[in-house]
Amino acid sequence: MDKVRKWSGLSAVVGAGVMALAGIPPVAQAHEMQDAKRVLLISFDGLHEQDVARCIGANTCPNLALLAKSGVTYTNAHTPGLSDSFPGLAALVTGGSPKTVGLFYDVSYDRTLYAPTDTTCSGKQGWNVVFDETTGIDGENGGPLIHLNGGGAFNPQAIPNAMVNGVCTPVYPHNYIKTNTVFEVVKEHIRGARTAWADKHAWGYDWLNGPSGRGVDDLARTEINSIDPATKTYYLDTYTHTEKFDNYHVRALINQINGRDSTGKSASVPTVFGTNFQTLSVAQKAPVAKGGGYLDADFTPGPQVAGAIDYLDDALGRIVSELKERNLYSSTVIIVTAKHGQSPTDHTKLVKNGDTLSKLLEANNYLDPNGNFGQNATTSGNLNDGTGLVDTGMVQTDDIGLIWLRDRTQLDAAVTTLKDNLSCNAPGICADGPAAYILYGPNLASRFGDPARGRTPDIIVQPNPGVIYTSSTAKDEEHGGNAPDDSHLGLVVSFQGIQHGRTVSRAVLTTQVAPTILGVLDLDPELLHSVAEEETRVLPGLGIDH
Template identity: 35%
Template sequence: MSKYTRPAAAGIAAAAIAALCAVPLISTSAQAARTTSTSHSKHVLLISVDGMHQSDLDWYVATHPKSALAELTRSGREYTKASTSNPSDSDPGGTALMTGGNPRSTGVYYDVEYSHKVDEPGAACTPGHAATGGNVVYDSPDDALPGVPDLSTGAAHAFPSFDENGSIYGSAGADRNPALIMNLKNDASSFDKSTFPINPATCKSIMPWDYLGDNSIFQVIHAAGLRTAWSDKHAIYMSFNGPGSQGKSIDDFFGPEIDSQAVMPNGKPYPQDDDWAHIDAATKQYDGYKVQAMLNEIDGLDHSGKNHVGTPAIFGMNFQTVSVAQKIRSTPADLISDGHGGYTTSAPQPGGYQWLNGKLVPGPVLSSAFASVDAQLGRMVAELAKKGLAGSTTIFVTAKHGQSPQDPSKLVTVQDGPIVDAINAEWAKTHPGKTLIVAGTSDDLWQSYLSDNSQAAANFVKSYLWDHTAKGFNASKAPVTVQHSGLTHIWAGAQAARFFGVPVGNGRYPDVFGKVQEGVVYAKPTKLAEHGGMNAGDRHVLMIVNGAGVRPQVVRTPVETTQVAPTVLALLGLNPNSLRAVQVEGTRVLPGAVAHTGR
């Protein structure tokens, strides 16, 4: 991702959460959560195949009619017009699945954002003072061990630790046996709390779960006395526990750090010497650990496979291999064993999509990624059947986000740093010594947070962006120039507030928010695509619901991924109205997914 921030991390204060919430958080007691729903499920398995579009599902099912995805689609309910949150980044996208809310109620706009309602980490603080504003960074830099040595070169502070808190591999992060990651226990010790934002009302760091403006399905389900579990790519996604949870609504969270150094099963670093998210063969290995956690949980064990705890009522994971295969220009797709404990990787192949016989189809690495996900889904379905849980489990297969562009001929990579520098330099001409853009994220959208959050300042940025061209590179790395800084629409100040449906004084939304021209990615010319934006490739994802009582049907009515959360509760016999976002945003149960919701 291409990100620009001040050198600290920040989130939102409890006072800001209270200001956001026009409706108090709904009680998550078992009594309040129960409903009269006729439920067919004791368990819900929720799978996010990050990056996977509806068009990808159509292609895969057509070309692999006997696959697990094809069978789940045929015998389940397929929603062909499902859209993610907007922005469609992994954090707001995942939060939407878990809360039923968009950023207007969750307050989550990106994994890297800014709030005018908090102080920077470590800032001098007197309780009750006016907030000075600060970065909101809930990401891998918040790991307790954000920098451990490179196992290949010995370079210091090269990667975060695979186990975040060093409880398995030690403070040196020497993860020479990556399979030990199954013993990981994520809790507050996984974080370096000094990187978190400061609540100006209390002068205390804001934990990631208290950042959310909405309660989560894990809070409702846990409060009803049912077991919960989730696996994701960063420990920071313990934010899904929800506000006021003390981080204890998810009984079994498993979050191996994907930004850590990729290590082959024999303990040797991958020859590419990169993290798990930049070598697709390594990403498949990484996803495999989370799949094993799912299999263990299906078997009634915890994610480590060591303790008998019972199959969770709600559990699931996200796959990363498709997302990586869509973004990387060239990467090995497979890890190859020599049969004697040694490993190597296959030769690098092109990532992303390609034109073949006049049709846009997945290239070799991406095709392999879809096949890998399908095989792993097949293992989970088979294990459910083996344990006699197929008739009492509903499976969701969807995606936190898509990826854009799919068509490589539309790609234009533009570095956002020079644009930000130019805007700040122009502002300084009439405001000496003042930096205007203090934070933001640009992937394949534009977000800017301003030191002066007046309408006039926001209009200044909007006008500059619209009136200037930007230089970039196409997929062949030939130089090109784009109009309007690569944007097609810009919302500034009050316009941005209205776009998101929040009060102007909310303090969380981007002061300037922009939709990119399709294909524009703010990055160096090393990527083929990115996510986070609002074009069709970013937001039009697959959605399958398969389980007992779910009538097979293709549903062409537009739906949103936010609707997963209330549907999960209804399937488990719990009240969807227990979710604040259901009340604030009017989020509805997916049509036809539940016979009777008791609403």
């Protein structure tokens, strides 16, 4: 292999001594990881640290428990400030937060972009970017999502434009991400390396390819919002149906372990590969009254969550068994974690007053009073039909609020209005508790980047934990923000060379997964641009830090 080397046995041993001083078990030595030839990254979306501890303690996830016995379990791992799927996965594969990666949500806003129909970049700037299930061509003109592969191409109405070196240029998801990915680095610096990933949206996750557009050799095109032809319903309608969708990803991994691509065609085994699973997330969101979510603040799973964890652990067992069958287990590092958690676990903290944040902004003229902004106003009533409004600002809410003002000179006035309406009584925004905050100005810029550059929201509102800005009866939990339950995640790094399982309680961020992937493959983590810029460290306790 042609590798860029950085980590030596000496630096790993010295690192182990430093870890001993920091209270981390000093048993991690370089020899534990030196035989690693590939990394398998698995995201069980929604997996909290408490889920891991509970299921291992109760022996309800025996396959994950076996991985933990030859691995390191991190009990204090968190997302870097935002917990939507885009920034959550970006943290794992770039080593960066939204500040350097530029991904805040799958639905966001960029003041520098032009509408998809403005192919000369001569009109107004400011576009509501939507890279979700409608990014596939099935979503064109608001059409039904009838194909598992999203229709087999990009929806041209979903692709905005940017002026690049004087040329009006389409901005695909891989152009939208601002930093490179582990897939690009591995392909560039390990001769013959192959990469693969499978996720929930067929075309919105094109950004995993990185700015080169070529980072993932085998990017499985699977769309969870598509209609299952067997049932004529969406895979998201119940967690047991979501299992069927997740099984496509299990099949893709097993194909790849067996030297085929996700479709079954002959290919080499990937050097870095992985997938996400949605079953647990769907079970967590389901209303408690219908068996979803958790029974108490101690993360006691309700029937659906318990069933989802059983399914995920069984799927994990199938994947590990295939690695062993093909004699690849002893050379594969397996990382089990999550893009995000889910909030609130404690149903007694749930507050659903509707989207009071958007209503307050509209009522005070910071956004259009009739809600006609961005993709909220389209001809079909669906996102990405090409008729969204330009230069209007936007707000994105779940259990957080991201606000792009239509007039940035109104920042001080908007913040004052928000602060004057913090209570949960209408028109309040439920942000009056000690864990809530309104982030703006220099504090926001230092953490997430300067809004004046176009991508970063002007204001971020973190409401009280448990608040979801919706009145929907279809879900009792959400993610995207920085509440404890959607930011505190499970994280287990397993390798057969680790003889004794151990626990690290030091606070870590999920951004540390990406440089760790490169470190175990003997590559310099600073080949990742976000790692270099944010000075992201590899995970402690593995013998590869220095």
